[in-house]
Amino acid sequence: MDFYVKSLLGLDADEDGEDKSESEESPIVGEKGARDLEDAVSFTKQRQRANAVARRESVTVGPSFPTQLGKLETLRFLSLSNNRIQGTIPLSVLKLPNLAIFDVSSNDLVGEFPHLKSESLRILDLSKNRLSGRLDEELFGHPDVGRYTAPYLFTLVKFDISHNAFEGTIPLSGTSGFYKPDGSRHLSEESLQQLQYFDVGYNLFSGTIPNNIGNFQKLSGLFLEHNNFVGTIPKSIYRGSGRGANPLPLVQLFLQQNQLSGTIHEGLATLPNLKEIYVDGNKFTGKVPSSLCDLELNGQFLEDKSAASRCDGISCPVNSASREGVAPCRRCPNDNGVHRYLGQHDNECRDDGLNQEEILDLFYNETHGDEWNDATYAWEIGEPACERKGVQCNGNGAVTNITLPSLGLRGPIIPELSYLTRLRTLDLRHNELTGFLPSDLRFINLENLDIRGTRLSGVVPPLLCIKEQVNGNGVGPQDVDFNRIYSCDNFACPRGTYSSIGRAIIPQGADDPGVECAPCFDSDAALYLGSDKCTDVTIAGMQLRKEDIMQDAVKSISALVLVAGVVGYALAKVKGRRRAVLDGNCRDGKDEHEGIILSTPARRLSDDSSFDDEDSDDSYERSGNSFGSPRLLQRWMSPTTRSPLDDGDDWTASDSVGDRGRRQAQELREFSRSRSVLPDVI
Known part of the structure; x- marks a missing residue:
């Protein structure tokens, strides 16, 4: 539907049936039923077109999600795309038991990932909204997943959450896979075996591509583009997983614009x-x-159709430039290392390379150097590299050390630092750095890396984890566990763990325990790579996270502490009075420590108990939900297909990742790569 279903169906009424809508949003069907349904649709579209200009010039206020749809318990198909619906999805709608299609794409919904209760859901389409947050760890492929946790995963054919701002990792892991060590299948892990379309493109996901993707034996479309995935392409994508595994029936595989x-x-x-x-x-x-070049791939996208039978139809070679990373490709005459990767998105060749001063200038600008805490570290643009405070060079004038701790640097660690080929020490600890640790650092002989106490996200890139010498990685006695000698922890403690130095240290002997990254009580307590402390507090001998404590835990601990305090205070008063009587010194008035005030941390509801609240029709605060479409592999790419009524607000996840992310999103905007459509799934 491309009209306001809320208005058309007269769903502005509240639970008591009283219509509280403004006159402009009153039901389109006239009081005497003069217009039939087709006229109503036409009238609504005409009114929207007439107001399109006004919407572009002012803040668009769209309808909220109609809560009364939650009363239609036999509802199977719910498609509300392109309606500018705002806010969150009502709990009553999430609890509908018979939904087969749930499509709320191209709206303005907010919140976290929603959990539906339907046991027959086939299409889940939440694409092109403003949903955010991390996906629950148990969502896919976890041993504890069963029909009682997410029943719709057993019937789902299409899963599309693209063009949002979801972050974190995709909750699939090899350690919690679908198969037991002996190769047999977990009975509780039959979820997503009907899945044909998996789209998480254009989000803020990080980490590696999970091996368990190979478990989805019917997967035809896999879309992971425009995220921050690191590591290699899993072999399970082309080998499958488990006993008797076969290659996946993939028709489309989109991995572009990641790391x-x-x-x-x-x-x-x-x-x-x-x-x-x-x-x-x-x-x-x-x-x-x-x-791979011989398969004549990508013909639907390439302007030069003959490139489909060449390798540059898949990716331009190294040392070449191309706007889209594929043909037509322009070979760069000088091999200066700037175009070191396949399929780089560069409009022009940079033949002169990058010198040290240009790299440091870029780093200074990207980390907001004019706002560093210590003005004595201010660098002048174009200043000789070796004369800059915090920078050391060798006898040949090559930069070897960059040491800038606790200066308030904010922004990314730019990958261009990898062109400082003599760099041995990079010390950026205790700054406000964001983004991801670039895998490009593997190209230099780095020896010391310190990123403790920063705000870097994601994981340490796997190819960087096998880099020897960095923080002693790969160096240690033979009797030490190999997994400690080569470990990503030697670079930085992963999210949810910490050590006093933000990383692990390899033991150097039988009597040397080394340093390990220890888990925080709450995995969210250490939110970033390289944490050197947890944001936990200890009350009554138990660890609690400062900012996000389970409501029940807070109540229990608070009650225990208060009871203990009151009992202790009462005993102290009794003991004091007894002593006062014995001393003949009984005083009137209040004790200076009359009461105990316990300040409990801020809390938010983090359990799923609201699902069982039959009386609540409030919007589900943990989710911004969306619905599905009846066609499989109908791709949304950038620039996206626009409705004639689009108000021009083309928000993407890049809007939330800072100035550099926005500039890159504008500069590297792609043409539509696919409009292929596979048969209906319903």
Whole structure:
């Protein structure tokens, strides 16, 4: 529907049936029923077109989600895309038991990922909204997942949460996989076996691509583009998983514009149904396998159709420039290392390379150097590198050390630092740095890396984790566990853990315990890479997180502490009075420590008990929900398909990642790569 269903159906009435809407949002169907349904739709669209200009010039106030839809318990198809619906999704709608299609794409919904109760859901489409937050760890493929936790995962065909601002990792892991160590299948892990379309593109996801993607044996479309994934392409994508595994029936594989590294494996050529694969805009090295080039892929997107039979139809080679990372590609005459990756998105070749001063100038600007805490560290643009405070050079004038602790740096660690080929020490501890640790650092012989106490997200890139010498990684006695000698923890403690130095230290002998990253009581207490402390507090011998404590836990602990305080105070008063009587010194008045005030931390509801509240029709605060569409593999790409009534607000996840992210999103905007449609799923 491309009209306001709320108005059309007269769903402005509250639970008591009283219409509280403004006259402009009153039901379109006339008082005497003069207009039939078709006229109502036409009239609504005409009114929207007439007001389109006004909406572009002012803040658009769309309708809220009609709560009374939650009363339609037999409802199967709910499609409310392109309606400018704002706010969150009512709990009553999430609890509808028979939904097969739930499509709320292209609205203005907010909140976290919603959990529906339908046991027959086939399509879940939440794309193109303003949803955010992390996905629950148990959402996909976890041993504890069963029909009682997320029943719709057993029937789902299409899962689309693209064009939002979801973050964190995709909750699929090899350790909680679908198969037991002996190869047999967990009975509780039959979820998502009907899944054909999995789209999380255009979000803020990080971490690695989970191996368990290979478990989805019917997967035809896998869209992970425009995120911050690191690591390599999992072999399970082209091998499948478990006993008797076969290659996935992938038709479309979109991996472009991430931080993936390594090489493009020739095993991808064994995918029998593959028609489109995009890997540009990553950090792949080497060449595109010739076996993959022979499949004539990506023909629907390429302007030069003949490129479909060449390797540059998949990705431009290293040392070349291209606006889209694929043909047409312009070879750069000078191999200066600037264009070191396959499929780089560069309009022009940079033949002169990058010198030290340009790299440091860029780093200074991106970390808001004019706002650093100590003005004596201010760098002049173009100033010789070796004359800048915090920078040390060797005898040949090459930068070897950058030491800038506790200066209030904010922004990213730019990957261009990897062009400082003699850099040995990078000390950026206790700053406000954000973004991700660049895998590009693997190209230099770095020895000391200190990012403790920053706000870096994601994970340490896997190819960086095997880099020897950095913080002693890969160096240690033979009797030490190999997994401690080569470990990402030696670079930075992962999210949810900490150590006093923000990383692990390899033991150097039998009597040396080294340093390990210890888990915080609450995994959210250490929100970033390289935490050197937890944001937990200790009350009555128990750890509690300062800002986000389970409501029941707070009540219990608060009650225990208060009871203990009152009992202790009462005993003290009794003991004091007894002593006063014995001393003949009984006094009137109040004790200076008359009461005990316990300040409990701020709390928010973090359990799912609200699902059982049959009397509540309030919007579900933990989610911003969306619904599905009846067609499979109908792609939303950038620039996106616009409704004629679009108000021009083209928000994407890049709007929330800072100035550099927005500039990159504008500069690297892609053309639509696909409009292919597979058969209906319903």
